[in-house]
Amino acid sequence: MRHRRSGAPILGRLRARLLPLVALAVLAVLAGPAVAAHASAKPSVVLIVTDDQRWDTLGRMANVEKLVAAHGVTFTNAFVQDPACCPSRATILTGRFANDTGVLRNGPPFGGFASFDDRSTIATWLGAAGLRTALVGKYLNGYQGVDGYVPPGWDRWAAFTTLGYYDFALSLDGRWQSYSSSSYSTYVLTDQAVSFIRDTRGPLLLVYTPFAPHAPAEPATRDETAYPKLTPFRPPSYDEADVSDKPAWLRSHTRLAHRGANRFRRHQLETLLAVDRGVGRIVRALQATHRLHHTLLVFMSDNGVTWGEHRLVDWKFAPYDEMLRVPLVVRYDPLTRTPRRDTHLVLNADVAPTAAALEGLHPKTDGQSLLRLLAGTSSGWRTAFPIEHLRERALPESKIPSWCGVRFRRFTYAVYANGAEELYALANDRYELRNRARDPAYSGTRRSLLPRLMWLCHPPPPGMSLGRLCMVRGTPGDDALQGGPRGDVVCGSGGDDLLLPRGGSDYVDGGAGNDRIRVRDGVRDFVRCGPGNDRVVADRRDVVAPDCETIIR
The missing domain is CATH 3.40.720.10 (Alkaline Phosphatase, subunit A)
Structure with a gap:
């Protein structure tokens, strides 16, 4: 109306x-x-x-x-x-x-x-x-x-x-x-x-x-x-x-x-x-x-x-x-x-x-x-x-799948609904000629950009899931999930989970259940909680979504 x-x-x-x-x-x-x-x-x-x-x-x-x-x-x-x-x-x-x-x-x-x-x-x-x-x-x-x-x-x-x-x-x-x-x-x-x-x-x-x-x-x-x-x-x-x-x-x-x-x-x-x-x-x-x-x-x-x-x-x-x-x-x-x-x-x-x-x-x-x-x-x-776009239905451009990404001053990183990825290092490739998404020399760069992409691409375009980008994934039960020292995408599922990313800039999604999330590691992290009664221990510089019930800084 x-x-x-x-x-x-x-x-x-x-x-x-x-x-x-x-x-x-x-x-x-x-x-x-x-x-x-x-x-x-x-x-x-x-x-x-x-x-x-x-x-x-x-x-x-x-x-x-x-x-x-x-x-x-x-x-x-x-x-x-x-x-x-x-x-x-x-x-x-x-x-x-x-x-x-x-x-x-x-x-x-x-x-x-x-x-x-x-x-x-x-x-x-x-x-x-x-x-x-x-x-x-x-x-x-x-x-x-x-x-x-x-x-x-x-x-x-x-x-x-x-x-x-x-x-x-x-x-x-x-x-x-x-x-x-x-x-x-x-x-x-x-x-x-x-x-x-x-x-x-x-x-x-x-x-x-x-x-x-x-x-x-x-x-x-x-x-x-x-x-x-x-x-x-x-x-x-x-x-x-x-x-x-x-x-x-x-x-x-x-x-x-x-x-x-x-x-x-x-x-x-x-x-x-x-x-x-x-x-x-x-x-x-x-x-x-x-x-x-x-x-x-x-x-x-x-x-x-x-x-x-x-x-x-x-x-x-x-x-x-x-x-x-x-x-x-x-x-x-x-x-x-x-x-x-x-x-x-x-x-x-x-x-x-x-x-x-x-x-x-x-x-x-x-x-x-x-x-x-x-x-x-x-x-x-x-x-x-x-940055994002939902696949068109009736135009020549409809061959472009839905995608979502993030634009930095020095990088563009986008992921498509069909699993394709594009990563460009704009400082030395402003014409976007060399896709670095699968380049081993840029694996660390991709890893460092991924938490920000997961945070900013929430929610992704309708029908598109970013779950495949999780580096550490929980089960439907209760899990203790621990990340690595260089930054991770840690995704809980069902159950009451304990999520402990160890270092680097991380993205943490508690999923359903009563979760405990600790990201107090001195770098900027991104946290979402999901359904349930969740408790987050974070630094002041961390970005925590409002769906987290208890936040301790």
Whole structure:
């Protein structure tokens, strides 16, 4: 049952007005006079999300570079947690990972618009805080505006019901409107976005989500010959010659026809030119309405895409950087007066909590607010994050099995539902050419990464089990399980177990029963307990799940 947003009570409205001022006061302490000067102006939020745009294309967008990056922070290590349109967009709207939103692929079950609980999103939070809200463009895969449905929290709604560059359709506040081949969707959406900014009094939330540069990547007429002599794209991973170490789904791909790869890349870049002009119009509208200098302006993509790397053209859904990495640029003048680049690991899940924190709100999310990175403080920031995708059902990419993994700054490690694994040492293999998962020289590295993977991949995608990765496994009865000195994955089963990993960074899962777990070994361990009355003795640095009944530190 989907519910429309109801009016906030008087006390709630007063609280919503006061919290942003408190938040700005805190930011003033962090960032000094620059924020204090703007503390009296309630912030607006503009989120621009492109579709399948690679992280390395910002240099082709003059307005984004001049009007956003030149006044903000360019995050050079920005990623999505699930490299597919619908899961990523659900994460952007909520700040929650795919296994929390329940949107783990583009279509049902476990994916698409029908799987998304839209009652708690950036729109409902900021709308309740007093901002006028609008979504203009692509919402979620499978949204068709049936019965005029508009999700809760949105005051203005101009969402695709039929995607396309031409011959598309929108739901305009619940009314279906079709457009002919003479209308270019990026232009129509930009008009809608600019009108919303100009017509709205007070602070606003605008989520502007054009279809570009998603395939079939049809540029506007004026841009069709923008790149007549584009230099071919040929990184070392292009049309990868030796895929013998890759999973079976990738080994089945034949070598590329270069003409198709070149054409797709050129058309993607050409479609981004209309988006870039749209960014320019949006920024000028913010300036004309005296909002620009107190607006959080975010430019990003929902996921990346391949241009021929690993023999793949226009592919997503796999644990490779070309698909996981996205452009992310943030401008917020009270904190980002001068341009800079930030190398921290940031995620699509960080956008919603950032916007919420700016308004004094702190909903439960998996992401972290970027405000402290914008202010130049970074202690305690993440060093790794989970990555995953549930196997698609009706796309060419359905040959990719479900997978889950973890991305570190120096490593990517992913495991597939069929038992395949991929491990890349990114410090000396940034193009992910050599899979080290079965390389004896990297067995120690794999062992050290596995506990973090087991912790972050909980729960794994539906139908996928990680039990085969247990190094020490219990029986249905009572067991005493002891690990080795280098780090282990220790898995209890039924019965009342005693689990004693001895050294290294461990992952311990007690399973069912009344278990006793001792991980006080001076290194960081990860502990889950399961059903039963469990007792854990741990160091303060250990990460212990809330399902453990007794924790002694």
